[in-house]
Amino acid sequence: MLNHRFATPVYATLAVSLVSLTCLFASLELAASVVSFGALVAFSMVNLSVIKNFFIDAEARGPRSIIIYLLMPLVGFALTIWLWTSLSGTSLGVGLTWFALGTIFLAVRTRGFRVTPPKLSFED
Numbered sequence: 001m002l003n004h005r006f007a008t009p010v011y012a013t014l015a016v017s018l019v020s021l022t023c024l025f026a027s028l029e030l031a032a033s034v035v036s037f038g039a040l041v042a043f044s045m046v047n048l049s050v051i052k053n054f055f056i057d058a059e060a061r062g063p064r065s066i067i068i069y070l071l072m073p074l075v076g077f078a079l080t081i082w083l084w085t086s087l088s089g090t091s092l093g094v095g096l097t098w099f100a101l102g103t104i105f106l107a108v109r110t111r112g113f114r115v116t117p118p119k120l121s122f123e124d
Contacts, residue, residue, distance in 0.1 A: 033087055033090070034098075040080045041095070
């Protein structure tokens, strides 16, 4: 739902505000660690997306393509997984809980992944 006066997303703003309030009770170390968890998840997904998009979908299978679109992203993915081992247990717990909550929200929103998720549109 968009605010009619400011054209801002009301529910998203409230959700981010509530989550941000939890920072009042978290240490700076935990907050930085959770941000690191999110960044590592993002880097992991980027590497896997390169493999899916170019190597699997586009079938780029020449020798150069195998190095660029399969081996390099696999190495990148392996390195991000290795970096996860340097995160604290609390950080992993908070990050995985956040990931699980997002997955549950998406499952509910898409009726058990049977409906396409809503897409962001900037058209009026």
